[in-house]
Structures are given as C-alpha cells and as structure tokens.
Amino acid sequence: MQLSVVKLSKTYGRDVHALRGVEVNLGPGVLGLLGPNGAGKSTLMRILATITRPSSGRVLWNDADIAGSPDALRNVLGYLPQDFGVYPNLNALEFLEYLAAVKGIAAGAARRRIGELLELVNLTDAAKRPLGGYSGGMRQRVGIAQALLNDPQLLIVDEPTAGLDPEERVRFRNLLSELSGERIVILSTHIVSDVEAVATSIAILAHGQLLAHGAPEALLASVSGKVWEVIVPSADMNALRQKHLISSTAHRSDGVHARVVADVAPGREARQLEPSLEDAYLAALAKQRSAANGIAA
Amino acid sequence: MRNSIRAISAIARADFLERVRRYSFLLTLLFATLLGYAAATGRITIQLGGYRGVYTSAWMGALVAITTTCFVSLVGFYIVKNAIDRDRQTRVGQILAATPLSKSAYTLGKFVSNVAVLASMVVVLAIAGVLMQLFAGEDPHLDGVALLSPFLIVALPAMVLTAALAVLFETLPILRGGAGNVAWFFVWVMSIALPEITGRHWLDPMGVVTVSDSMMAGARAHIPGYKGDFAFTIVDKADKPAQIVQSFHWQGVPWNASQLILRLGWVGVAILLVLLAALLFDRFDSSRWFAPPVRRPKQPAVSSDEDVSAVAPLGGAVAGRSGAHLTPLSNSAPTNAFGRLFLAELRLAVKGLRWWWYAVVVGLLVAQFAAPLEVARGPILGTAWMWLVLVWSAMGARESRFGTEALLFSSAHILPRQLPACWLAGVAIAAIVGIGAGSRLLLAQGWPGLVPWLAGALFLPSLALALGVWSGTGKPFEGLLTALWYVGPMNHSRGIDFTGTGSGAQANHYALIYFGLSAVLVAAAVFGRARQLRAN
Numbered sequence: 001m002q003l004s005v006v007k008l009s010k011t012y013g014r015d016v017h018a019l020r021g022v023e024v025n026l027g028p029g030v031l032g033l034l035g036p037n038g039a040g041k042s043t044l045m046r047i048l049a050t051i052t053r054p055s056s057g058r059v060l061w062n063d064a065d066i067a068g069s070p071d072a073l074r075n076v077l078g079y080l081p082q083d084f085g086v087y088p089n090l091n092a093l094e095f096l097e098y099l100a101a102v103k104g105i106a107a108g109a110a111r112r113r114i115g116e117l118l119e120l121v122n123l124t125d126a127a128k129r130p131l132g133g134y135s136g137g138m139r140q141r142v143g144i145a146q147a148l149l150n151d152p153q154l155l156i157v158d159e160p161t162a163g164l165d166p167e168e169r170v171r172f173r174n175l176l177s178e179l180s181g182e183r184i185v186i187l188s189t190h191i192v193s194d195v196e197a198v199a200t201s202i203a204i205l206a207h208g209q210l211l212a213h214g215a216p217e218a219l220l221a222s223v224s225g226k227v228w229e230v231i232v233p234s235a236d237m238n239a240l241r242q243k244h245l246i247s248s249t250a251h252r253s254d255g256v257h258a259r260v261v262a263d264v265a266p267g268r269e270a271r272q273l274e275p276s277l278e279d280a281y282l283a284a285l286a287k288q289r290s291a292a293n294g295i296a297a
Numbered sequence: 298m299r300n301s302i303r304a305i306s307a308i309a310r311a312d313f314l315e316r317v318r319r320y321s322f323l324l325t326l327l328f329a330t331l332l333g334y335a336a337a338t339g340r341i342t343i344q345l346g347g348y349r350g351v352y353t354s355a356w357m358g359a360l361v362a363i364t365t366t367c368f369v370s371l372v373g374f375y376i377v378k379n380a381i382d383r384d385r386q387t388r389v390g391q392i393l394a395a396t397p398l399s400k401s402a403y404t405l406g407k408f409v410s411n412v413a414v415l416a417s418m419v420v421v422l423a424i425a426g427v428l429m430q431l432f433a434g435e436d437p438h439l440d441g442v443a444l445l446s447p448f449l450i451v452a453l454p455a456m457v458l459t460a461a462l463a464v465l466f467e468t469l470p471i472l473r474g475g476a477g478n479v480a481w482f483f484v485w486v487m488s489i490a491l492p493e494i495t496g497r498h499w500l501d502p503m504g505v506v507t508v509s510d511s512m513m514a515g516a517r518a519h520i521p522g523y524k525g526d527f528a529f530t531i532v533d534k535a536d537k538p539a540q541i542v543q544s545f546h547w548q549g550v551p552w553n554a555s556q557l558i559l560r561l562g563w564v565g566v567a568i569l570l571v572l573l574a575a576l577l578f579d580r581f582d583s584s585r586w587f588a589p590p591v592r593r594p595k596q597p598a599v600s601s602d603e604d605v606s607a608v609a610p611l612g613g614a615v616a617g618r619s620g621a622h623l624t625p626l627s628n629s630a631p632t633n634a635f636g637r638l639f640l641a642e643l644r645l646a647v648k649g650l651r652w653w654w655y656a657v658v659v660g661l662l663v664a665q666f667a668a669p670l671e672v673a674r675g676p677i678l679g680t681a682w683m684w685l686v687l688v689w690s691a692m693g694a695r696e697s698r699f700g701t702e703a704l705l706f707s708s709a710h711i712l713p714r715q716l717p718a719c720w721l722a723g724v725a726i727a728a729i730v731g732i733g734a735g736s737r738l739l740l741a742q743g744w745p746g747l748v749p750w751l752a753g754a755l756f757l758p759s760l761a762l763a764l765g766v767w768s769g770t771g772k773p774f775e776g777l778l779t780a781l782w783y784v785g786p787m788n789h790s791r792g793i794d795f796t797g798t799g800s801g802a803q804a805n806h807y808a809l810i811y812f813g814l815s816a817v818l819v820a821a822a823v824f825g826r827a828r829q830l831r832a833n
Contacts, residue, residue: 046703049703050707051702074707077707079704081703081704083700084701084704085699086699087645087648087701088699089648090644090648097641101634101637101640101641102638102714103708104634104708104714105626105634106634109626113623113624113626116623117623143704146704148623150626151623151625151626
C-alpha cells in the first residue's frame with residue numbers, strides 16, 4: 001500500500017500557484033499535514049481525493065496513476081472534505097445507506113457497517129432524525145462515518161475537528177490512531193496539537209511548497225537546543241518580538257514568560273527548553289518566510 | 298438617510314458585481330441577444346389581422362419593447378430570483394444579519410441590483426431595435442425618441458416590477474423555492490392578461506395593451522376591413538408573412554400625462570412591494586416564520602434546545618479511547634448494487650414530501666381511471682406529471698444544491714451508476730403517477746397506444762436531469778415545465794403537448810421526436826456530469 005505524490009503542481013488562472021512541485025511518499029500510518037490557511041492543504045487533499053486534477057505532476061496509488069484510473073483509488077478511498085453538505089430531509093441512517101449504495105457496498109455488509117459506525121460516532125439515538133435538524137458537530141460526525149463506510153485503505157480527512165468540541169476532538173484523534181494500523185491516513189489541519197497526538201509522520205506546507213516531511217522526532221530535532229524561555233517585563237515584549245520568533249507567552253507575577261525559538265540564547269537569563277512540534281512548525285514557517293524575503297530583497 | 302442610501306448602494310453594487318462576474322451573466326446577455334436577433338430577423342412579429350405597418354422607428358421600438366416585457370420579464374424573473382438566496386447559501390447573510398443594516402435597506406439594495414441586471418438586458422435589446430430598423434430599411438428616418446421611448450416607458454417599469462416581485466418571492470418561505478418558480482408563470486400570464494380580464498385597460502403592468510390599443514387605432518384608419526385583431530407572435534418560416542400596408546406609418550403611442558403617470562405608478566407599486574418584502578423578510582432567521590418540519594423519533598422526546606446536548610459526544614463514554622469497533626469489510630471488490638442505488642435515489646426523490654402531496658397524487662390517479670380516456674391521457678395526465686415538477690427539478694442539481702459533490706464524486710463508477718439510477722428513478726415516478734392513463738391506453742389501443750405516453754414519461758425526467766446537471770439548480774426546469782404544461786396539455790398545442798394527445802401517425806411522429814430528444818438530453822446530462830467529474 002503506497003501513495004506517491006510526484007512533482008505535483010496546481011495553478012488557478014495564470015498566476016495563482018496553489019501547489020508547487022510537491023513530492024511525498026506515504027505508507028501505512030497517519031500523515032499530519034500542517035500549514036497556515038491558504039498553504040494549499042485543501043487543494044492537495046482534493047487532488048488526492050480525485051476531485052480536482054493537478055496542473056502538472058502525478059499521484060500514484062500502488063504505482064498506478066490516479067489520473068488514468070481514478071476508480072481504482074476511489075474504491076478504497078474515504079474522504080471527509082473540509083466543507084460538505086447533506087440532504088436535509090434524509091436521516092443519518094438513510095444518508096449513509098444512500099452513500100453505501102453509491103460506493104457499491106453489498107447490502108448486508110453495509111447494514112452492519114452503518115450500525116457500527118453510527119454507534120462509533122454516537123449517533124445511534126439520533127439516527128432517525130432528519131439531518132436538517134442536526135448541529136454542526138453532529139453533521140461533522142456523519143461526515144466522519146461516511147468516510148469510513150467502505151473500510152478505506154486511504155482515509156483523507158480535511159480539517160476534521162472543525163465543529164467538534166474539545167472532548168469530541170480528543171476522541172476523534174484516538175479513533176484515527178486506532179484506524180491507522182493497516183491504512184494510510186492523511187490528516188490535514190492547522191491545529192498542531194491534533195497532529196502531535198496522532199501523526200506518525202508530519203509534512204509542513206506553506207505557499208504551495210512542501211517545507212518539511214519526516215517523523216515527528218526528526219522535526220523536533222531540527223529545533224533541538226534552539227528553544228528558550230525568557231522572562232521579560234510586559235513593556236519589553238514588543239522589542240523581544242521584533243528580534244526573535246516567539247512561539248508562546250504567558251503572563252506571570254514576575255513578568256511575561258516567553259517561549260523563544262532562536263539559534264543562540266536570547267539573553268543571559270534564558271533557560272533552554274524541550275522543543276515542541278509547535279516550535280518546530282513555527283520555525284519552519286519563519287525560515288521559509290525569511291528565505292522568501294531574502295529572494296524578494 | 299445618507300447612511301441608508303450608502304447601505305442600499307453598497308448592497309446593490311456588491312450583488313451586481315457578484316452577478317456580472319459569473320459566467321451565467323454572459324448567458325443572460327446571450328439570451329437577450331438571441332431575443333433581439335429573433336425580433337430583427339422577423340421571427341417575432343406584431344400582426345394586425347394578417348397585416349402590419351411599415352417598420353418605422355416607433356414600430357421597431359414597440360415591437361422590441363413588447364418582446365422585452367413579455368420574454369425578459371418571464372425569464373428574467375428566474376434569472377434574478379436568487380439575490381437573497383445567494384446570501385443564504387454563501388452564509389454572507391449571517392454576517393449581514395449581525396450588522397445594523399435595516400431590512401428595508403437590504404431588500405431595496407437587492408431590488409436595485411435586480412433592476413440593474415434586467416436593465417442590462419433591456420439595453421441589449423434596445424441596441425437590437427436600432428440595428429433592426431437600419432437593416433430592415435423600410436423607413437430610412439431613424440427617430441431616436443420614437444425608437445427608445447417604448448423601452449423607457451413600457452419595458453423598464455415592467456422590469457422594475459419584475460425585479461420587485463423577485464425580491465418579494467424570495468422573502469416568502471412558501472414562494473422562495475420551486476413552488477414560487479411555478480407560481481411565477483401564472484403571475485406572469487395574469488400580469489399580461491390583466492387588462493383584458495378586468496376590462497380596465499389602464500390596469501396594464503406590462504404595458505402591452507397600451508401599445509396594442511394605439512396600434513389598433515392606427516390600423517383602423519389605414520387597413521380596410523380591419524376587425525381589431527392584434528397578434529404578437531413567434532412565426533415559423535413556413536407561416537405566411539404579414540402583408541405590409543405601405544400607407545400605415547405608425548408613429549408610436551401619443552403618450553399623455555395620465556399614461557405616463559400610470560407607467561410611473563407601476564414603479565411606485567414595485568417600491569411598495571419591496572417595502573412589503575422588507576416587512577416579511579426573516580433576516581436569515583428561518584425560525585421567525587416556522588421551524589422546519591422535523592419528524593421526531595417516537596422516543597426519547599427532547600425539546601429543540603436539547604437537540605445537541607442530548608446526543609452523546611463522538612466515541613461514547615470510553616475516556617481516552619474512541620470506543621471503535623468496526624468489522625472489516627470483506628476483501629471482495631465493491632458490488633454493483635444498482636438496484637439498491639436505484640431504490641435509494643427513488644427514496645431521495647420523494648423524501649420529505651408531505652401527506653397532502655400524496656393525497657393529490659391519489660386524486661389524480663383516480664381521475665385518470667374515472668375520466669373519459671381523451672381527458673385522462675391529456676390534461677389530467679399532463680397535470681399529474683406537472684405535479685411532479687418539484688420532484689424532478691432536483692434531479693442532477695441536488696448535489697450542487699446541497700453541497701454533496703465532494704462526497705459523491707470521490708466515489709467509484711459514479712457516472713455509469715448514480716446518474717442512470719437517478720434518471721431511472723425519475724422515469725419510475727413518471728410511470729407510477731401516470732399509470733392510470735397508461736394502463737387504460739394499453740387496454741384500449743394495445744402497445745402502440747402506449748408509445749406517446751412512454752415518450753412523455755422518458756422525456757420529462759430526461760429534460761429535468763439535463764437542465765439540473767448543467768444549471769446546478771431546479772429553476773430552469775421548473776419554469777420550462779410550467780410553460781410547456783400550460784401551452785401543451787392545457788391548451789392542446791400539438792408537438793408541445795408532452796402527453797402525446799392525438800392518435801395514429803401524428804401522435805407517433807411526435808413520440809419519435811420526444812424519444813430522440815430524450816436521448817439527446819440524457820447524453821447531455823452524461824456529458825455535463827463527466828465534465829463536472831473532470832472539473833478544475
């Protein structure tokens with residue numbers, strides 16, 4: 001089971017480059033795809049889900065180009081788009097039955113699977129209520145259930161925790177972890193803590209370019225020894241921000257505790273900290289920004 | 298006051314820009330151009346008992362202005378009746394609702410935008426009027442006032458009224474959707490026929506009777522034996538052209554102050570309608586009217602406030618674990634399951650229909666069995682199929698309307714399975730609702746008698762599917778089927794009557810045409826859906 005993305009580019013109109021030569025190889029596990037808004041994550045997800053065609057480059061599913069035979073991938077694909085609709089007059093059970101028929105799942109298997117999925121996403125009690133009366137979080141859970149209908153080998157979830165409350169978010173992460181054993185899961189988000197919890201590998205996308213791809217440990221190693229805590233008076237915070245990349249701050253009685261990512265200690269009092277993925281992610285984005293500014297200059 | 302005007306112009310400007318930057322706006326202008334071309338090439342004419350006057354500037358202006366009021370008001374309504382719906386769909390409405398913007402400023406802004414779109418079509422047709430007179434060359438004298446005044450005095454107020462009614466329809470929940478699209482056809486017919494029905498010629502929102510009265514007065518003076526006929530028609534090449542009366546140089550309606558005030562009065566009526574719409578507008582809060590009909594489970598009963606909290610969160614109570622227990626699907630390849638997909642499409646098509654909808658279907662079925670065969674297979678069958686308009690109009694457009702494209706189009710074999718299942722469900726519904734007339738035709742005339750019935754049952758869902766796929770909305774089908782039903786089964790226009798009334802070779806001739814059209818429409822739907830699957 002392998003998904004290969006080869007020199008993938010997508011351009012809208014003449015000069016809007018959503019993706020620029022993205023290359024990545026994936027095997028079973030959870031890929032956490034991180035990037036700021038507008039980085040090209042959803043475009044990449046839509047191309048991988050065969051909804052959108054790339055301007056150039058290829059996507060290979062088990063060495064077969066999905067542009068030539070999209071149905072080979074669609075048969076084993078589960079896709080939860082960032083934004084999707086439902087038929088408001090159908091209830092969850094009927095909606096999932098409809099999609100099971102669309103996906104060609106045998107009747108008996110579909111019935112059993114839908115029952116289990118409704119239980120999994122805790123919609124059994126609401127299964128016969130029209131979807132038009134569902135809350136945003138409940139709809140999102142229907143979306144999660146439909147993505148798992150055909151027991152997919154490739155599960156693509158685009159901002160899946162949008163609309164879920166914190167408790168539901170934690171449970172969804174756990175669900176992804178448990179599902180990831182024998183399948184490829186691609187989790188696109190800009191919430192680092194979602195990725196931190198479940199990803200076996202991480203990719204960072206910004207301005208359509210892949211900035212980094214590797215195991216979380218490798219990403220953490222890139223900022224090892226570069227994360228510091230400094231305590232400064234509130235009044236000095238702006239000066240500190242202008243000099244250094246600050247990943248978080250907390251106001252305390254002795255001043256502002258700032259978490260700084262820097263190659264050298266930002267002051268004599270600076271204390272070295274264990275790096276987090278958030279630090280590594282922000283450092284990668286900052287590096288890309290300064291490289292782009294350098295080119296522009 | 299100044300702030301209100303700024304708000305109205307900002308709403309109108311944003312809405313107009315959003316519209317003109319869409320591909321569909323070009324189609325709108327193309328429609329106006331085609332109408333202008335039809336008038337310029339003599340396909341649309343005014344005849345007075347088989348005669349017409351010389352193509353003066355006034356005649357040309359009146360002809361194209363009436364073309365505008367009749368056709369652009371009918372089609373234009375469907376084009377502009379989406380200003381508020383767009384804000385609902387794009388959720389921009391929620392943002393606007395949270396601002397101090399007044400409801401009247403909002404509806405007036407949308408109204409102004411509607412007027413601007415319709416006026417742009419009037420401008421295209423006015424240009425066509427000028428070109429038409431130049432090409433016809435019957436009267437070399439180009440009189441700008443005579444040519445353009447009908448557009449200003451007749452066509453524009455009609456467009457203003459149409460724009461206002463579109464806003465009003467959008468603010469009334471019952472007329473917001475497909476029912477409003479069907480209702481508009483009858484409102485439009487009524488607005489043209491109003492002076493004749495009431496016998497009060499001043500009660501003429503479309504201005505057609507005002508112009509025709511003036512032309513007929515001229516005809517009485519110039520055409521010997523003229524009996525007062527006035528026909529504004531689309532002519533076929535095979536039809537006999539109108540004879541030109543060389544001495545009849547109609548110089549236009551001699552507008553007097555009271556007539557001008559009457560025309561201006563319709564603009565006032567339009568503004569009142571928009572203000573009424575502001576009163577009725579729910580400000581994007583549908584609960585102001587009524588809650589959507591949600592069928593509750595028998596137990597447990599919960600109040601609407603409890604809806605969200607009553608449902609346990611994702612993954613149940615197993616803390617830290619998802620509680621996942623999924624039986625793996627067998628490794629066998631996905632089945633075709635076409636029969637199940639067909640049933641699922643059938644259920645999707647009729648889901649949400651209320652009991653009274655089914656009661657009307659039963660009534661129409663009883664009528665098909667009880668009425669004389671010619672009535673049962675004609676107007677009653679036509680009405681039974683017309684009753685399906687809102688069921689069919691969702692075909693092909695449902696995915697776009699409800700935003701389920703990403704879920705469906707990422708599934709395998711969608712084109713050879715889902716689209717045929719959807720089409721077949723539409724045909725099955727036509728057959729079920731028309732089974733009374735169908736079975737009687739079969740018993741009375743054998744299989745050949747069933748051919749026109751079958752042609753109709755195939756044609757209508759095919760038309761719905763093709764229009765739905767290509768437009769992404771049910772509006773074109775809703776408007777077109779209503780017009781076809783009115784002209785065909787209800788007014789017995791051969792060829793347009795999709796129930797295939799008539800017998801023998803002629804009925805079979807039209808049936809063959811409908812079979813052919815159905816095939817073309819299904820092919821168009823498949824091509825359109827394939828294009829969507831390859832999109833971007």
